[in-house]
Amino acid sequence: MPGPVEPIGGGRTAAAPPPDPARSAAFLSALAARLPGLAVRTDPADLEAHRRDETVNLEPPLPLAVASPSSAGEVAEIVRLAAAHRVPIVPRGEGSGLSGGAAAVAGGLTLTFRRMASVVSIDPADLVATVQPGLINATFKALVAEEGLFYPPDPASQDICSLGGNVGTNAGGLCCVKYGVTRESVLSLEVVLADGSIIRTGGATMKDVAGYDLTRLFVGSQGTLGVVTEITVRLRPAPPPKLTMLAFFATLPHAGDAVARITASRVVPCTLEMMDGFTIRAVEEYGHFGFDTTAAAMLMVESDAPGRAAAEELAVAERACRDAGSTFTVSSTDPVEADLLRQGRRSAWWAIERLGLARMEDVAVPRSRMADLVAEVEQVLDAEGMPGGTFGHVGDGNLHPSFIVARDDPDGTERIDRARQRVYAAAIALGGTVTGEHGIGLAKRDWLERTRGEGAVRAMRAVKGALDPLGIMNPGKVLPD
Ligand SMILES: Cc1cc2nc3c(=O)[nH]c(=O)nc-3n(C[C@H](O)[C@H](O)[C@H](O)COP(=O)(O)OP(=O)(O)OC[C@H]3O[C@@H](n4cnc5c(N)ncnc54)[C@H](O)[C@@H]3O)c2cc1C
Structure with a gap:
């Protein structure tokens, strides 16, 4: 008789090592001895500045120290010493994350990449570039634009987030x-693994199917499998200037319906964003961008198709909006005006977070279910008697419901938690996910299994156990305890 089959995975990664002052001190001395030029900070202000990312309602501990390496070799040496002393490592970009991925770990060393923020190469002939992880997204986009090239990923936080963080999430x-998320642009990574070895996951070719796709495994792994020290991305020729259309609606579900109709009409705009009435008014108070503050919802649709195709795409989108009941639409061909409108959408979170203790959520559903999701969010806000804005990348089925409570509300944290859990449950019931782009991080670990299923989480643990058997790479993030 064959023996019983042992299930795959099952938590072979060691639990996060508990902090131990003697071990921490030995680690810091070893670091100073082996890497005397390494910038390591332990003063309280620096530790406090690296405790959190942008996620509210999380109370992570202070890190042991913050180090800023200047080469992959230094990162490798740091990780080797960390493994020897069982000290956790937390890779951190600019800390703009909204799931607690870069939040500090007790007794852990947080690594920042401001000294590894250069362009290694831009190769216009092959439409490929290689960069270090600390480079700011918008800086890189501007540099490649000077060459007539285009790097598509453009988080609303593009001015304040790093490419390493973008890969992390x-x-x-x-x-x-239209152009896909970060993983669609990443060709290859240089990664320092948990034993201090350095690997490359791919090359600079457009096509490459040699072995398992490690690039895709590391993209989105939130620093839990290794430290990314170099990123090779594909570039595209710069597209023509965008044409922009705004459509306004009397109800939020009408806008959700318009999204489904635009998707079904088979046009692929390069922007399909939504803001609800609450967000429009908050944004107008924040910056006066010229949006209609009486509307219950607004869609921003853009096309960067060449020649007449852009106007034709927007005409199809406009018809879909009218069929869904839009109250009026307005178009702009002026790039300066279009940039201002886009800036208005990008400022949605800054406009909302001023209004109290606010939490931006990040759920995604199949695009045909967008109207159902926005209706669910409205119900949750009503049930909680809570103000909140809903906006997001609706063309991707990705919504950012944001919940707001008074900063001095003693039940504020609980109320936000209740609201977000209800929205997660609604997204899953609609065939969606609890995170479209911000990651599971620390904030949503309890929802990973409900989203992905027990078997998939077991397989993830097997991967984690194989690549990080000591459990030192950003422990406690992504996988539930
Ligand atoms: C106003 C606002 C708007 C936003 N808009 C968007 C948006 O439109 N789309 C979107 O996707 N996100 C958005 N975000 C969230 C955030 O900006 C992104 O998740 C971004 O990718 C984080 O980059 P960062 O450099 O700040 O990384 P951090 O927050 O510092 O880190 C993010 C994750 O990446 C890991 N990481 C960082 N560097 C490395 C490395 N070198 N190696 C391995 N892992 C690493 C960290 O451990 C962490 O888990 C927004 C945030 C804000 C505040």
């Missing part, structure tokens, strides 16, 4: 509806 953005 598999970031999306406004134009991902």
